[in-house]
Amino acid sequence: MPISAIILSGGRATRMGCVDKGLVLLQQKPLVQHVIDRLKTQVDELFINANREIPQYQALGYPVISDDQPDFIGPLAGFNLGLKQCRHEYLLTVPCDSPLLPLGLSKRLMQALKAQHADIAVASSDGNTHPVFSLCKKNVLPSLVDYLNHDGRKVSTWQKSLKYIEVDFSDCSEAFVNLNTIEDVSALELKLSPT
Numbered sequence: 001m002p003i004s005a006i007i008l009s010g011g012r013a014t015r016m017g018c019v020d021k022g023l024v025l026l027q028q029k030p031l032v033q034h035v036i037d038r039l040k041t042q043v044d045e046l047f048i049n050a051n052r053e054i055p056q057y058q059a060l061g062y063p064v065i066s067d068d069q070p071d072f073i074g075p076l077a078g079f080n081l082g083l084k085q086c087r088h089e090y091l092l093t094v095p096c097d098s099p100l101l102p103l104g105l106s107k108r109l110m111q112a113l114k115a116q117h118a119d120i121a122v123a124s125s126d127g128n129t130h131p132v133f134s135l136c137k138k139n140v141l142p143s144l145v146d147y148l149n150h151d152g153r154k155v156s157t158w159q160k161s162l163k164y165i166e167v168d169f170s171d172c173s174e175a176f177v178n179l180n181t182i183e184d185v186s187a188l189e190l191k192l193s194p195t
Contacts, residue, residue, distance in 0.1 A: 001114075003106050004086030005043040006065075007035050008078040008132060009050045009057065009096035020053045022096035026185055027192060034099030036060060042106040045087055048096075049078035075132050075155050076148060083141040095132045095178060099188075102175045109135035112167040119162040125173035129166060131155040133176065136162075 009022035009032055022032035032048065040046060048064045050057045057064045065085055067077040075095075082091045090113075092106050102108070105123065113121040119140050123133035132155060140162055147158045169175065179185050 002044040002088040003090045004045040004088045005092040006047045006082030032096045097179045100175045118165040124166040125169045
């Protein structure tokens with residue numbers, strides 16, 4: 001089944017000193033490029049949701065779309081854009097700050113979603129849910145628009161209002177490490193560097 005994907009890079013990144021998180025370098029490469037490299041073979045269409053530094057994101061070679069909601073309402077703005085723009089029936093969402101995301105993410109989420117006739121499949125590992133790592137059907141857009149129109153902002157609350165399942169990735173839980181601070185980036189850089 002063809003899948004569209006959106007990389008969520010539209011946040012304020014307050015814990016990262018308000019720099020554009022997706023463009024922070026890890027091993028001399030922007031975080032968002034690490035995500036693209038792991039995602040591009042898993043999907044049939046790829047967007048980047050960004051609200052700042054648009055030319056730098058456009059230079060990566062993928063369509064860049066900006067929030068149509070004011071005031072940085074959070075990840076659901078990116079979900080909303082992705083569902084409106086995607087050509088395919090399924091949309092995969094991932095954050096820009098998880099450079100080790102699973103190479104089999106879309107396949108495992110799709111298998112579970114279809115097997116359980118769900119509307120949305122969300123990754124989890126070691127008892128933690130990762131709501132922005134999700135695969136959903138395009139037809140959930142009206143429910144998201146309604147949720148946003150009623151000032152809903154919490155990703156998991158909206159997701160759980162649908163036919164929702166979680167997919168266990170505990171076999172690769174390190175793949176969901178997200179980098180919220182410069183210290184997080186430095187620690188991962190050290191871990192990945194050859195000894």
